[in-house]
Amino acid sequence: MTTAVRNVSINPLFTSTTNPTPEPVTGPAEPTKASKPPINPLSLGKNDFLKLLVSQLKNQDPLNPMDGKEMAAQLAQFSSVEQLQQLNSTIEKQGATQTAMSDAITKLGKDQVTAADSLQALIEGQTAMSTVGKTAVTPGNDVFLDKNGDGTAVIDSGTVSGVGTVKVTNAAGVVSTATINPVGQGMQAFTMKDLTFTPPLTNGKHSYTVDVTPTGGKAQSVKTYTTGRITGMRYSQGNPILIIGDSLSIPMSQLTQIRA
Secondary structure: OOOOOOOOOOOOOOOOOOOOOOOOOOOOOOOOOOOOOOOOOOOOOHHHHHHHHHHHHHOOOOOOOOOHHHHHHHHHHHHHHHHHHHHHHHHHHHHHHHHHHHHHHHHHHHHHHHHHHHHHHHHHHHHHHHOOOOEEEEEOOEEEEOOOOOOEEEEEOOOOOEEEEEEEEOOOOOEEEEEEEEEOOOEEEEEHHHOOOEOOOOOEEEEEEEEEEOOOOOOEEOEEEEEEEEEEEEEEOOEEEEEEOOOEEEEHHHOOEEEO
16 A cells, blocks of 8 residues: 655744844943942841841740840840931931031131122222322332422431431432431431422432431431322232322332321
């Protein structure tokens, strides 16, 4: 007997397919999230301690229960743990409060310094404005004469007294000489217009020297000061600068005297 066999093609259950290559991810990278500090698995909180105590009571031998003193000791430990945790929380809060208070005090100090500086600048500016029209005295050897030949010179002769010789040099280098008699000791002022100079003085900025000759002694140079009428004021980096005459500018802090 002949058996006919029919060819049957069996389709496989699974077909292998080639996965397409994934496209690279584009765009800005996400920021890495801050990781929390790991929790110590060996640390026990008050709830864990209470659970252990309850479990111990449930599973104790009824014929040999836990000793009362031992239970009291464990309860005391539980209370101590809770108090320590509360104390730690209180200390952390106090630390945060103290930090905030310290920051506030530091900011207040900076604000006060800024306010004090602003107030000082305002006072100095108002004071400088009130000096306009007066005579400034500062270390130096310059004197300013107006169109009428009027100007004031200030000297400090220390302990020397006697006859003074004034030598004034103008911008062209011409030297005029006058005599002051007498010159006393210490700081003093004299008006150029009251002296007789040879040759006569011209107006403008001059330099000068003063020698004092005591009776029977030798001539000695004395300390001179730059003097002149304050004609204006300006500011430089927030500081008041006084204008003397028409060519000299000095900070107000360098003034030795202000004369009417």
